[in-house]
Amino acid sequence: MTRAMMLVLAMLALSTCARAAEVQAAVAANFAAPMKAIVAEFEQATGHKVHLSFGASGRFYAQIRNGAPFHVLLSADEDIPARLEREGLSVPASRFTYAVGTLVLWSARTDFVDARGAVLSRGAFAHLAVANPKLAPYGAAAMETLDKLGFAAALRSKLVFGENIAQAHQFVASGNAELGFVALSQVMKDGRIAGGSAWVVPASMHSPIRQDAVILARGRGNAAAAALLRFLHQAGAVAIIRSYGYRV
Amino acid sequence: MTALVARFRHCYPGFGLDVDVRLPARGVTALFGPSGSGKTTLLRLIAGLEKAADGYLTVGGAVWQDANHFVATHVRPLGYVFQDARLFPHLDVQRNLEYGLRRVPPASRRVSLDGVIDLLGIGPLMHRKPDRLSGGERQRVAIARALAVSPSLLLMDEPLAALDQARKQEVLPYLERLHDALEIPVVYVSHSIDEVARLADHLLVLDAGRVSAQGTPAELMARDDLHLARGDEIGSLIEATVASHDDAYQLTDVVFPGGRVSLPRQAAAVGERVRIRIMARDVSLTLAAQTGTSIINILLARVTRIAEAGPSQSLVALDLGGTAILARVTRKSVDALGLNPGLAVHAQIKGVAIL
Amino acid sequence: MFSAANLAAIVLTLKLASVVTLLLLLIGTPIAWWLANTRSWLKPPVEAVVALPFVLPPSVLGFYLLVSMGPNGPVGHVTQALGLGTLPFTFAGLVVGSVFYSLPFVVQPIQNAFAAIGPGLLEAAATLRARPWDRFATVALPLARPGFVTAAVLGFAHTVGEFGVVLMVGGNIPGRTQVVSVQIYDHVEALEYAQAHELAIVLMAFSFATLLLLYAVNRRVAALGA
DSSP: OOHHHHHHHHHHHHHHHHHOOEEEEEEEGGGHHHHHHHHHHHHHHHOOEEEEEEEOHHHHHHHHHTTOOOSEEEOSSSHHHHHHHHTTOBOTTOOEEEEEEOEEEEESSTTSSOTTOTHHHHTOOSOEEEEOTTTOHHHHHHHHHHHHHTOHHHHGGGEEEESSHHHHHHHHHTTSSSEEEEEHHHHEETTEEOSSEEEEOOGGGSOOEEEEEEEBGGGTTOHHHHHHHHHTTSHHHHHHHHHTTOBO | OEEEEEEEEEEETTEEEEEEEEEESSSEEEEEOOTTSSHHHHHHHHHTSSOOSEEEEEETTEEEEOSSOBOOGGGSOEEEEOTTOOOOTTSOHHHHHHHHHTTSOGGGOOSOHHHHHHHHTOGGGTTOOGGGSOHHHHHHHHHHHHHTTOOSEEEEEOTTTTSOHHHHHHHHHHHHHHHHHOOSOEEEEESOHHHHHHHOSEEEEEETTEEEEEEOHHHHHTOGGGOOSOGGGOEEEEEEEEEEEETTTTEEEEEETTEEEEEEOOSSOTTOEEEEEEEGGGEEEESSOOOSOSOOEEEEEEEEEEEEOSSSEEEEEEEOSSOEEEEEEEHHHHHHHTOOTTOEEEEEEOOOEEO | OOOHHHHHHHHHHHHHHHHHHHHHHHHHHHHHHHHHHOOOTTHHHHHHHHHHHHHSOHHHHHHHHHHHHSTTSHHHHHHHHTTOOOOTTSHHHHHHHHHHHHHHHHHHHHHHHHHHHHHHHHHHHHHTTOOHHHHIIIIIHHHTHHHHHHHHHHHHHHHHHOOHHHHHHHOOOTTTTOOHHHHHHHHHHTTOHHHHHHHHHHHHHHHHHHHHHHHHHHHHHHHHHO
């Protein structure tokens, strides 16, 4: 190998380094598992580095307004990204729906929830867990579903509220609530419902649970931020998202 | 008559107590000994504040502890005066005094609270909190509180040890009044030979958890082998009677078995019993009767024993004919005078203190 | 002035803190007495267990309470066998969780107060014919009073300010388990900052007033004692 070739290789390596960038991503807690899988592929494909923070979208909003150093937000809803855009805290026109959540009525016990959700009409349970409808889109969707079924009033006294969809899931998983409305992504493993019994709520029962992503004002001009959001559209990422029970 | 029989064997880490004592039914018994000799422990065992693994205790015929029984402290009819008074800080003097009194059934009350208050001179203190009392006042209240329960036995744990010299002098007269007024046995822990000399009728010397001697204070204090007092404090205690007063020279003569001494004029009446103390350092010896000396108290004595007391000093025990005293002289003088047990000498007494 | 939901949360919080404080004094006093007087080898482990809430994040305690009081947990088995159902999502469940969580704040001041009295005065009381219970009631309790005041104030205030445990086991049911601290969190998460301020300021003012009272009283007691 000649001296000149080594020099060229060294320069190539340097230029790759110069193009690789870092991105701070705030990600809704319900999307944690698919996002980790996607980021692993993304980093391998692009050489960019992604730092992930998982949490509640409302808290991220408050933090972003107060100067949190995030470049992108993958929200659990569509309202917060829209609001950030209105307030000039995001890059205009960067907003899009990366996943549509699926609501499921789930129990940790087998044979408790039937395939049509008739268990709700019998009411033979003490606690029905839902995420706080004020805070979590899955909670709002659950309340819409109960309304539509006509059980909202009858079951009001049995409702217990998780702060978010993760806590609602924990109430059901620990058996403290016999059943609850959770995200399909929480009970899916390897493309199927891993345990207990479930009724996948039809999309017609509630308005769609759109989860939107947006590039934040601090991510303007960050090549890695734009690349990450583009990557979510690619076939590989879409397959991962679907395998966790989301629609795209 | 025996009032108290106590046998205790008790082991602590690094210390063991093994005693078997009988104490008289009346008067003050002093438990005397250096720190760590077990006097306070013995007192606490008698009170039931500690429990000896192996113990037997009867007081006035009642069993307080044996192999099968252990009477709890609050059931034992005793009074206890602690070294640090231990008055209840949230109660005033009156309610401190009433604390024990109220817990004694009326039928068992033999002591009048007013009498006790009077005896200890604490009438003006009744509405003060303990933190507004001086050390001496606190100790007097503590004694009154212990007496108010009409105890059959009074236990006192160095009640003067925490006080300075002036406070001691304030409280001691009350203890002496107590000694004369009480009909019950008192066990008094002390490491001060002065207190023992003034208060005790009976003395029990403890050393390393064992009784090394017992008897009357006069007997034991004349014994040089016990080291009841150190150095300059060594002396003898004598029970004496006032014989006469000399108004012209302002002197008082007292007599005791084997002797008569003059001391500065005392208020005591002729015939009254007094305790006098003669320090060993104030006694010198001559073989022949001296004339032309300023010393007025010269007594005939017989040497009973000679013990070394330091590199240059010896202690000579003397018998005055029924009464024992000690003299401290140099070893050189012992040889020069040829002092030996049995030898007759003249003891010149430079000073006599009345207690 | 307050919204109905905020008012309900305030009332519930005060009720919870009162019940918990009362229970803590009842449970904490014998524990504190035992700890202050025992020479047992069990003392260090018991002290460590009581003090755990000092160092553990409330989420840990809340998580274990949720699991153990649930239908499959050991506590849940007992409460179900007694016909009481399970405790999570009930006021009783919040009380149990809060008692655990605030226990060291009550036990330690009382234990310190008992320890400061020492055995001397109790021995004196024994020589004055007082039985053990009598000694406890007439000597230990009155002398430990500043410790009890501190314990009650801290227990009450700490329960009012507690968040993690009630969040984990409460289920956030309005009027039953939705206390002020959780309500504030909800308002913040829901971007209802005005409502959050309303409650947060009340909580802040209450906490400050409580601590001010405590320190002022303790200073007065210290001055009286001197």
